[in-house]
Amino acid sequence: MNHKHAIAAAALAMALTTVVSAPAEAAGKEKCYGIAAAGQNDCGNLAGTHSCAGQSTMDKDPGEWKLVAKGSCESMGGMLKAEAKKRYEEKKQKG
Amino acid sequence: MSGGNISVMDYQSQFLNEIYHVDSTLGDKGLQVYQNNLHMTAMLSLTVTYPVLAQMVGEQAMFVLSHRLLRAELPESGDWADWGQQLPALIRNSELNAEHPYLVDIAQFEWVFHLASRSQFHALNSASLQRLADEALEQTFITLQPSLKYLRSSYPVHGLWRLHRSQTEQEVPSRQQLENVMNHQETGCYVIAQGAHNTNIVEVYEDEFNWLRGISDGLSVAALLDIFPAFDFAAWIASAIQRDWITHLE
Structure with missing residues (x-):
């Protein structure tokens, strides 16, 4: 096996590990609202004002979320989606 | 019957031509209503496609830009979201470029983002990764998402884009926020x-x-590994898969 094939084999191993581990990892995680530091959120927010990771501008914004290990959200001071959405709607109604 | 249809079609075609001919000097008030409607729709469409640029230059400048763009590029598909590709080039040749040279890059960035956001996502064919185990790496090619585009800028366009996208339409970033972004060093290479x-x-x-x-x-x-011998291919492919950049190997 030459050098290039060795690199390709290592790449294949890494790629397969990524493909296999990604869904399992996601299955053991949950979206946790209100814990992300500014600029460290994952994906879009509840307000729909952005759709990209890293776009939150406020620490612990209740509309922003991060993926955390399942069951750990509330102990970190965060809220699961149902509660976050309820609070967001209440806040929106109050204006 | 067919003669009548052709006549109506000719009339419609001529009418549309008059509406799109934004510098028409006919002075017909009825026609002007259609033209004004066209201008407003064009401006609103451009503001949707280029929201950051719109925040930066304001409504009046967007109106002027959309008016000029209509002369350079007419909407063709019937979907306004397809219209506006030539805006970065138009800004480059406008008076805005001398004072605000970063606007061209912002517009380019937004157009690429706009195109990608309207593109279809293709899931990874993980079975095709086995091609890396083949002997013939010279015949093995990586296929990226069709929507994937990369661009360069010497301005912190990502920071500027994020800052403006985090504001509501009416909000304008403070001078301090803009200075912070402008002073933040970016790599200058972006993938969308x-x-x-x-x-x-x-x-x-x-x-x-x-x-x-x-x-x-x-x-x-094989050619990639020859040209970029120091590049960490294994680490890259893992991160590229996580970022949904690869569709398959062939």
Whole structure:
């Protein structure tokens, strides 16, 4: 096996590990609202004002979320989606 | 019957031509209503496609830009979202460029993001990864998401884009916020692609940018490894899969 094939084999191993581990990892995680530091959120927010990771501008914004290990959200001071959405709607109604 | 149809079609075609001919001097008030409607629709459409640029230059400048753009590029598909590709070039040749040279890059960035966000996402064919185990790496090619585009800028366009997208339409970033972004060093290389859930923007370094360009230029895995011997292919492919950049190997 030459050098290039060795690199390709290592790449294949890494790629397969990524493909296999990604869904399992996601299955053991949950979206946790209100814990992300500014600029460290994952994906879009509840307000729909952005759709990209890293776009939150406020620490612990209740509309922003991060993926955390399942069951750990509330102990970190965060809220699961149902509660976050309820609070967001209440806040929106109050204006 | 067919003669009548042709006549109506000719009339419609001429009428549309008059509406789109934005400098028409006919002075017909009825026609002006249609033209004004066209201008407003064009401006609103451009503001949707280029929201950051619109925040930066304001409504009046957007109106002027959309008016000029209509002269250079007429909407063709019937979908206003397809219209506006030539705006970056138009800004480059406008008086705005001398004082605000970063606007061209912002517009280019937004157009690429706009295109990617309207593109279809293709899931990874993981079975095709086995091609890396083949002997013939010269015949093995990486296929990227069709929506994936990369671009360069000497301005912190990602920071400016994020700052403006985090504001509401009416809010304007403070001078301090803008200074913070302008003073923040970015790599100057950006990759924008449609992911499984969102359109993603990733800032990359020069080596990864060149590697991606090599893939887009049709280089085989063997050729890529020859040209970029120090590039960590194994680490890259794992991160590229996580970022939804690869659709398959062939």
